Amino acid sequence: MAAASCYGVAAFSCGSPVTRRAAGLNQFFVPSNYALSPAKRVLKFREDGQIKEPAAVPPTPTPPPKPKVRTGFSDVLAFSGPGPERINGRLAMIGFVAAIGMELASGQDIFAQVQNGGVPLFLGTSVLLSLASLIPMFKGVTAESKSGDLMTSDAELWNGRFAMLGLVALAFTEYVKGGALV
Structure with missing residues (x-):
């Protein structure tokens, strides 16, 4: 529980790595789930040195409607x-x-x-x-x-x-x- 009480302190003074791992913290003193990490952007560079933004991904098409059940x-x-x-x-x-x-x-x-x-x-x-x-x-x-x-x-x-x-x-x-x- 020592790691839980030192959220405002630097990561180096927060106890052993075992204590930090048990508290759900990684070496950079942030919760270790990926929901908090920012999304990565992939940038491509052109030959002239300019940054080229990636093309937008087209949305997935909607599935075709189910055929109507014949009731004759x-x-x-x-x-x-x-x-x-x-x-x-x-x-x-x-x-x-x-x-x-x-x-x-x-x-x-x-x-x-x-x-x-x-x-x-x-x-x-x-x-x-x-x-x-x-x-x-x-x-x-x-x-x-x-x-x-x-x-x-x-x-x-x-x-x-x-x-x-x-x-x-x-x-x-x-x-x-x-x-x-x-």
């Missing part, structure tokens, strides 16, 4: 549109969790669950989630615009893809095994 029915539900994979992924995530949960609760495999009254529940859930996914898409809201740090649109797509694969693998395994997985 055929655009949203096109093969490469935002709707099919996102909706199928969301349905697969719900379906996979529901299938595993019902299998653990009742001991029935997927095929038995569908045969025992699962079709109306499946259709109702599919219609409800599809409409809930399509309405924002028709209004022009993208999943990327609603992404956060943890819950991103890419994570949702990958989780949906894995859920689709998991649901198919669960059904195939139960078919080959001839009964419930657990």
Whole structure:
């Protein structure tokens, strides 16, 4: 703390270099961050000895505007549109969790669950989630615009893809095994 008390004294009488460094001071007795140092100017000299000022740096161009999101029915539900994979992924995530949960609760495999009254529940859930996914898409809201740090649109797509694969693998395994997985 000896260096902190000698701000008005010359740098040579301010204690050891270790004390000055710990207090954030360099050998010239100024705070050692670069925010206080003046900006450097680069001057060029011409052949006749005159100083030539550097040319001004042109401003960076503004980025082009983002293309408008197309919200037509055929655009949203096109093969490469935002709707099919996102909706199928969301349905697969719900379906996979529901299938595993019902299998653990009742001991029935997927095929038995569908045969025992699962079709109306499946259709109702599919219609409800599809409409809930399509309405924002028709209004022009993208999943990327609603992404956060943890819950991103890419994570949702990958989780949906894995859920689709998991649901198919669960059904195939139960078919080959001839009964419930657990």
